[in-house]
Amino acid sequence: MAALGREKMKQLEAQYKKILADYIVNQTEKNLYIAQNFTRQLIQKNISPEDVISIHKNAIAEIFPDRMNEAQPAYDFLIEVMVHYGMAHREHQSLLQKQAEYEMEMKIATSIQKALLKTHIPKLSTVDIGMLSVPARKMNGDYVHFFYHRDDYLSVAVTDVVGKGVPAALCMSMVKYGLETLEYAYKEPSYVLEVINRVIEKGVDDSMFVSMFYGCLDTQRNMFSYASAGHEPALHYNAKQDQFVALEAKGLLLGVLPNTKYTYQEVILEDNDIITMMTDGVTEFRGNDHLNSRQIITSVIRDNKYLSAQQLCQLLYREIEKIHGFDLSDDFTVVILKK
Amino acid sequence: MDVTIHFKEIDHKLYGYVEGEIDTFTASGLREELEAVKITEGLEIELDLSKVSYMDSTGLGIFVAFYKRAVREKGKVKLVGLSNRLQRLFEITGLSDLMDIETDKKVELR
Numbered sequence: 193m194a195a196l197g198r199e200k201m202k203q204l205e206a207q208y209k210k211i212l213a214d215y216i217v218n219q220t221e222k223n224l225y226i227a228q229n230f231t232r233q234l235i236q237k238n239i240s241p242e243d244v245i246s247i248h249k250n251a252i253a254e255i256f257p258d259r260m261n262e263a264q265p266a267y268d269f270l271i272e273v274m275v276h277y278g279m280a281h282r283e284h285q286s287l288l289q290k291q292a293e294y295e296m297e298m299k300i301a302t303s304i305q306k307a308l309l310k311t312h313i314p315k316l317s318t319v320d321i322g323m324l325s326v327p328a329r330k331m332n333g334d335y336v337h338f339f340y341h342r343d344d345y346l347s348v349a350v351t352d353v354v355g356k357g358v359p360a361a362l363c364m365s366m367v368k369y370g371l372e373t374l375e376y377a378y379k380e381p382s383y384v385l386e387v388i389n390r391v392i393e394k395g396v397d398d399s400m401f402v403s404m405f406y407g408c409l410d411t412q413r414n415m416f417s418y419a420s421a422g423h424e425p426a427l428h429y430n431a432k433q434d435q436f437v438a439l440e441a442k443g444l445l446l447g448v449l450p451n452t453k454y455t456y457q458e459v460i461l462e463d464n465d466i467i468t469m470m471t472d473g474v475t476e477f478r479g480n481d482h483l484n485s486r487q488i489i490t491s492v493i494r495d496n497k498y499l500s501a502q503q504l505c506q507l508l509y510r511e512i513e514k515i516h517g518f519d520l521s522d523d524f525t526v527v528i529l530k531k
Numbered sequence: 532m533d534v535t536i537h538f539k540e541i542d543h544k545l546y547g548y549v550e551g552e553i554d555t556f557t558a559s560g561l562r563e564e565l566e567a568v569k570i571t572e573g574l575e576i577e578l579d580l581s582k583v584s585y586m587d588s589t590g591l592g593i594f595v596a597f598y599k600r601a602v603r604e605k606g607k608v609k610l611v612g613l614s615n616r617l618q619r620l621f622e623i624t625g626l627s628d629l630m631d632i633e634t635d636k637k638v639e640l641r
Contacts, residue, residue, distance in 0.1 A: 352588070354591065398596035398599045399562070401592065421625070422623060425623070442625055443625050444624070445595075445626065448626070448629065476587070478585060522587070
């Protein structure tokens with residue numbers, strides 16, 4: 193009110209009084225319409241709700257001077273109430289606006305991340321490859337990277353950043369670019385882990401790290417070599433023996449200590465064998481501790497081993513989603529290789 | 532469900548009792564409490580996790596960060612009372628080789 197000046201305020205009061213008086217005499221749509229237009233003026237001039245009531249009070253005092261004695265305290269009371277109401281309302285509005293801004297930025301970030309971290313699933317004649325990665329929230333903290341050379345070699349890195357949301361996504365971009373520079377060494381699981389470990393250890397704070405399972409399939413020798421940095425072991429389904437073997441490989445999470453060494457293991461892959469790599473979003477059954485996640489995963493794979501690798505991934509997702517009541521709390525990523 | 536930590540100092544040794552579920556949502560409170568711990572040279576800290584009913588990788592991150600700070604500031608951290616589930620989590624991630632960890636003795640005996 194102060195900013196507007198007494199003179200201007202007097203003018204508004206006079207206008208309002210006229211409009212109100214007209215309406216009291218003649219309650220027509222037209223008079224109401226004039227009031228509506230007047231409201232726009234009030235908003236333009238940034239008149240607060242309590243000032244509007246004060247304008248109304250003054251107008252009533254002039255139109256019905258003899259009734260004001262009783263009504264005066266009630267009006268003053270309403271003005272006080274409106275002062276607080278107006279403050280809360282403005283705060284609420286500005287929060288809503290801020291929230292809309294954040295949502296907009298989040299949307300942009302999500303689409304950038306999707307574009308940056310998009311995994312292209314290679315098609316090889318020697319091995320059937322399936323992959324599925326579903327984020328629990330907007331941003332995905334899991335990432336899968338493939339390298340391949342003709343039909344002879346296929347390497348895959350399955351990674352999971354500790355934590356979720358924006359920080360995880362930012363860290364993951366770092367991992368992706370680290371991996372891309374390793375094109376020349378993609379056949380050496382331990383070397384890849386050692387290099388990425390140094391990249392993350394330098395760049396990230398103490399509580400941020402990444403788990404990674406790295407495997408390389410040599411389709412000529414039918415040899416799968418793999419190493420793990422604190423990652424969930426992969427599962428090897430041996431078709432001939434109809435048995436599952438966990439591909440355990442001990443190794444510290446990436447980003448904890450600068451000069452960590454990683455060892456790799458090798459396993460022979462025969463026809464119809466299946467390798468399943470996953471993140472803890474697949475194996476972690478929070479609140480369903482009585483269920484054995486490994487048993488569920490292996491039985492889904494064994495019972496449906498004739499499906500394609502991609503169909504198996506999809507089926508596994510549907511089954512596990514069902515167990516969690518269609519509400520997965522962690523990013524879910526699975527990669528399946530079928531010989 | 533939330534997570535709480537209570538500290539007790541006995542004979543220049545600091546004992547921390549953690550209780551509850553540690554996940555992305557409850558983690559920040561615990562992180563702040565641990566960051567507030569003043570570590571002096573040679574201080575021994577023992578964190579009891581026997582009443583931790585759930586922990587995800589974010590929780591793991593908090594303990595690793597605390598462990599790394601303790602090493603830098605020349606203190607000693609030991610985690611005790613880990614359930615089989617937690618023990619497995621520390622094993623898979625390779626942290627059990629790095630940190631001083633003791634499983635829940637009662638569970639072991641069973």
